[in-house]
Amino acid sequence: MADSQSDEVQHIVQGSITFRQYCSGCHSIQRQSYEDLARLAGWNDKAAKKQLMLSSSTQITDRNLSALPDESAKASFGIVPPDLSLYVTQHGSEYLYHFLTGFYPDQHARFGVNNKVARNTLMPDILGPLQNIMSKESYHKLVSELVSYLSYTSDPSTIDREGVGVGVLVFLSLLLALCWLLKKEYWRDVE
Numbered sequence: 053m054a055d056s057q058s059d060e061v062q063h064i065v066q067g068s069i070t071f072r073q074y075c076s077g078c079h080s081i082q083r084q085s086y087e088d089l090a091r092l093a094g095w096n097d098k099a100a101k102k103q104l105m106l107s108s109s110t111q112i113t114d115r116n117l118s119a120l121p122d123e124s125a126k127a128s129f130g131i132v133p134p135d136l137s138l139y140v141t142q143h144g145s146e147y148l149y150h151f152l153t154g155f156y157p158d159q160h161a162r163f164g165v166n167n168k169v170a171r172n173t174l175m176p177d178i179l180g181p182l183q184n185i186m187s188k189e190s191y192h193k194l195v196s197e198l199v200s201y202l203s204y205t206s207d208p209s210t211i212d213r214e215g216v217g218v219g220v221l222v223f224l225s226l227l228l229a230l231c232w233l234l235k236k237e238y239w240r241d242v243e
């Protein structure tokens with residue numbers, strides 16, 4: 053893993069841990085296996101199981117599925133919480149950020165909260181209580197990491213593409229240095 057990638061990868065990995073803690077009780081990411089995450093984070097199977105809090109019966113190769121059976125979801129919410137594999141591709145990362153931070157108290161709403169961007173959403177304000185115990189910066193970081201993670205699940209190739217971008221820049225810098233040396237060499241002959 054190149055150093056230039058590690059900040060971004062860490063962001064995504066931290067987001068995946070937060071997702072396991074706060075979201076996977078209700079939401080799946082069918083498109084992804086725990087192994088995909090382990091590979092990204094550089095965890096061995098044992099570390100992955102610990103970090104992602106997987107039960108002993110869960111295999112590392114299993115899909116990232118929610119803990120909530122569809123029937124129970126329907127009974128509690130009247131709806132099955134959507135799989136979030138491709139959410140960012142469909143709605144964009146900014147929308148996701150505004151959704152997650154857009155809850156406000158509304159006594160007429162089912163769970164006592166409404167949402168500025170998804171009016172009358174049936175999702176409870178899962179992260180709300182954290183706002184009371186975290187600093188503004190830490191809270192923003194936590195939500196941003198979740199957004200990074202869900203952007204990554206929508207399009208895992210973004211990381212590779214950025215890696216290629218850095219490679220191209222390094223190549224161009226080397227080429228420039230070579231041209232400069234060549235120029236010096238030529239001019240020495242002239243002088």
Ligand code: HEC
Pocket residue numbers: 071074075076077078079129131132133134136139143148151152170172173174175176178179198
């Ligand atoms: C207790 C169950 C539950 C948990 C935990 C939960 N959600 Fe939800 N979520 C729902 C339900 C139910 C819906 C469907 C809402 C609707 O369609 O009205 C939903 C919808 C969503 C949507 C779609 C919003 C839209 O309408 O476009 C997103 C995105 C989402 N959740 C993200 C998250 C994230 C991220 C977390 C973790 C921080 C999380 N959810 C945790 C129940 C949950």
